[in-house]
Amino acid sequence: xxxxxxxxxxxxxxxxxxxxxxxxxxxxxxSSFKLAVKIPIPKGNKKTHMxxxxxxxxxxxxxxxxxxxxxxxxxxxxxxxxxHPLQGGYxxxxxxxxxxxxxxxxxxxxxxxxxxxxxxxxxxxKAFDTMWINGxxxxxxxxxxxxxxxxxxxxxxxxxxxxxxxxxxxxxxIYELGQGTRQGGVLSPWLFLxxxxxxxxxxxxxxxxxxxxxxxxxxxxxxxDLTMLSRMKSxxxxxxxxxxxxxxxxxxxxxxxxxxVLTFGESYRERSVNRSIRDWHLxxxxxxxKECWFNLGKIWHVNKDSxxxxxxxxxxxxxxxxxxxxxxxxxxxLNPIISVQLWKRIGIPKMLYGSELWQLNCNDIVELEKCKIxxxxxxxxxxxxxQGLLREGCWAYHQSKLKSINGNCIFWxxxx
Numbered sequence: 041x042x043x044x045x046x047x048x049x050x051x052x053x054x055x056x057x058x059x060x061x062x063x064x065x066x067x068x069x070x071s072s073f074k075l076a077v078k079i080p081i082p083k084g085n086k087k088t089h090m091x092x093x094x095x096x097x098x099x100x101x102x103x104x105x106x107x108x109x110x111x112x113x114x115x116x117x118x119x120x121x122x123x124h125p126l127q128g129g130y131x132x133x134x135x136x137x138x139x140x141x142x143x144x145x146x147x148x149x150x151x152x153x154x155x156x157x158x159x160x161x162x163x164x165x166k167a168f169d170t171m172w173i174n175g176x177x178x179x180x181x182x183x184x185x186x187x188x189x190x191x192x193x194x195x196x197x198x199x200x201x202x203x204x205x206x207x208x209x210x211x212x213x214i215y216e217l218g219q220g221t222r223q224g225g226v227l228s229p230w231l232f233l234x235x236x237x238x239x240x241x242x243x244x245x246x247x248x249x250x251x252x253x254x255x256x257x258x259x260x261x262x263x264x265d266l267t268m269l270s271r272m273k274s275x276x277x278x279x280x281x282x283x284x285x286x287x288x289x290x291x292x293x294x295x296x297x298x299x300x301v302l303t304f305g306e307s308y309r310e311r312s313v314n315r316s317i318r319d320w321h322l323x324x325x326x327x328x329x330k331e332c333w334f335n336l337g338k339i340w341h342v343n344k345d346s347x348x349x350x351x352x353x354x355x356x357x358x359x360x361x362x363x364x365x366x367x368x369x370x371x372x373x374l375n376p377i378i379s380v381q382l383w384k385r386i387g388i389p390k391m392l393y394g395s396e397l398w399q400l401n402c403n404d405i406v407e408l409e410k411c412k413i414x415x416x417x418x419x420x421x422x423x424x425x426x427q428g429l430l431r432e433g434c435w436a437y438h439q440s441k442l443k444s445i446n447g448n449c450i451f452w453x454x455x456x
Contacts, residue, residue: 045102060107067192073104075214076203076222096169098203098224108226111190115230120185123233124240126256129263130229136336137394139262144397146250146257146269147304156305157250158276160268160320160327161335162283163298167264168232169220172291173198176221176235184234194227229263236264239286243268246282248275262336273318276301284323296325300333302342311342338394349394350404357391357411361418370418383415 045052063069080094115121123131128139143159150157177195180186186194201217221228221235240259243249249258250269259268259279268283270276287294301320303311311331320327332341332348339348364387369379391411398404 045106056103056106059103060110063107064189064193067189067196069104069193069196071200071202073101073107074197074199074201076100076201076224078203078205080205080207096205096223098222100222100225105226111193112227112230115186115190118185123237124261126240126260127233127237127262129261129265130233136262137338137396139260139265139267140336140338140394140397142257142260143267143269146252149252150250150271151305154305155271156303158270158273159302159304159340160276160280161300161302161333161340162266162268163295164264164266164287165293165295167236167292168223168228170292171219171221171232171235173219173221175290176231179238180231180234183238194231197227232263235290236261239266239283242286243279243282246278248272248278265336267335277320280320280322280327288323294322296322296327299327301327301329302331302333302340303329304342306342308343338397344399346398346400346404349398350400350407353391353393353395354407354411356393357387357408357415360387360390361411361415364415365418380416387415388412 045056076098078096078098081097083093083095126142128134128136128142147157147159177191177198180194181191201222202214203217203222204214205212221232240261243259244256248270249256250271251257258270259266261267266283268276268279270279283294299322303314306314315329318329320329331343332339332345334340339352341348361383364379364382365373367382368374369382373379374382392408400408
C-alpha cells in the first residue's frame with residue numbers, strides 16, 4: 041500500500057483528497073481505519089514470553105496515517121496546542137538526553153550551593169495502554185482549546201476501536217478497545233502528551249519543586265517518565281502526594297516497584313544513618329530509596345560515581361562488537377576498513393550513548409579506549425599481538441607499541 045501511495049501520482053492524490061473531504065464533512069472515520077494489527081515487540085534484550093516484557097505496536101492503514109498527519113500538522117501550528125517547556129518527549133530537536141541534561145544541571149547547581157536534592161524517578165504502569173480516553177478528550181477541549189469539527193473528528197477516531205494480535209504467525213480474535221492510545225498511530229504521542237502534560241503545572245503550583253532564578257525546574261518529563269526534584273524531604277513528600285492524587289483523578293497508576301527516590305549531596309555516613317529513619321510513600325504504597333538508578337538511558341548515582349557508566353558502556357560495546365562480528369566484521373570476513381567503519385558508525389555511538397553527561401577520570405577513559413581499540417584490533421586480525429602487548433605494562437605504552445606490529449604500519453586514527 042505504501043508504495044502505491046508514494047508512486048500513484050495525481051490519480052491517487054485526487055482520490056485521497058475526495059476521501060478525506062468526505063470524512064471531514066461527515067465527521068466519521070471509516071471502521072477500517074480503526075482496525076489495527078498489534079505486534080508484541082520485546083522490550084530491550086528481554087526474551088521472556090511475559091506480557092509486561094513486551095510493547096504492543098499497532099499497525100494501521102497507511103491512508104489513515106496520512107489523514108492523522110494532516111490533522112496533527114494543523115494542530116501543532118496553533119499556539120494554544122504547545123506543550124509545557126519541561127516536557128521533552130516527542131518534541132523537535134529534543135531527546136532523552138535533553139531532559140537528562142536539564143536534570144544534571146539542576147543537580148550541579150544545587151551541589152555548588154551545598155544543597156541536598158531529593159529526586160523521585162516515577163514510572164507509570166502501561167502508560168499508553170491505559171490512557172483514559174474521555175479524560176484525554178476533556179483536556180483536549182478545555183485545556184488545549186481544540187473544539188468544533190477537529191475535536192469531533194478525534195473523538196470519532198477513538199470510538200469503537202478494534203484490533204487483533206499476531207504472534208508467531210497466529211492471529212487472535214478481534215476485540216474492542218475501551219482505553220489507551222495506539223503505539224504506532226501518528227496522533228497517539230501528541231494526544232498522550234495532551235492527557236499527561238498538565239501534571240507538570242499542578243506540581244509547579246504547589247511550589248515545592250526546585251526553582252533556579254525564579255524558573256521552575258522541579259518536574260522535568262520525557263513522555264511518561266517524570267522526575268521530581270526538591271531541596272527538602274517535606275517538599276518531595278508533598279510532590280509525591282500531589283502525584284498520587286493526580287493519578288487517582290485521571291485513572292492511571294504508578295508502578296511502585298519502578299518508582300524510586302535518590303538523595304544527592306549527602307556523605308556516605310550521613311546517608312547510611314538517614315536512610316534507616318527516612319521513609320517514602322506514594323499514596324498507601326511504600327517506595328524505596330536507592331543509591332543508583334537507571335532512567336532515560338542514563339545511570340544516576342548519588343555520588344556521581346562514573347564506574348557504573350563505564351561498566352555499562354563497555355558491556356554495550358562488547359555486545360555491539362559481537363553482533364558486528366557475527367555479521368562478518370572480523371578478520372577473514374569483511375574488508376577490515378569496512379569493518380572498522382561499521383564499528384565507528386554503529387558500535388561506538390551505541391557504546392557511548394549519554395557520554396555527554398559523564399564525568400570521567402583517567403581510568404575510565406582507559407577502560408573505554410581498551411574496548412574501542414580491541415574491536416578494531418580484532419577486525420584487523422592483530423589479536424595475538426594485542427594480547428602480548430597487554431602483558432607488557434601500562435596502556436599508554438601499549439598504544440605507542442601498537443602502531444607498529446610485525447612491521448605493518450598502523451595509523452592510530454585509522455583504527456577509528
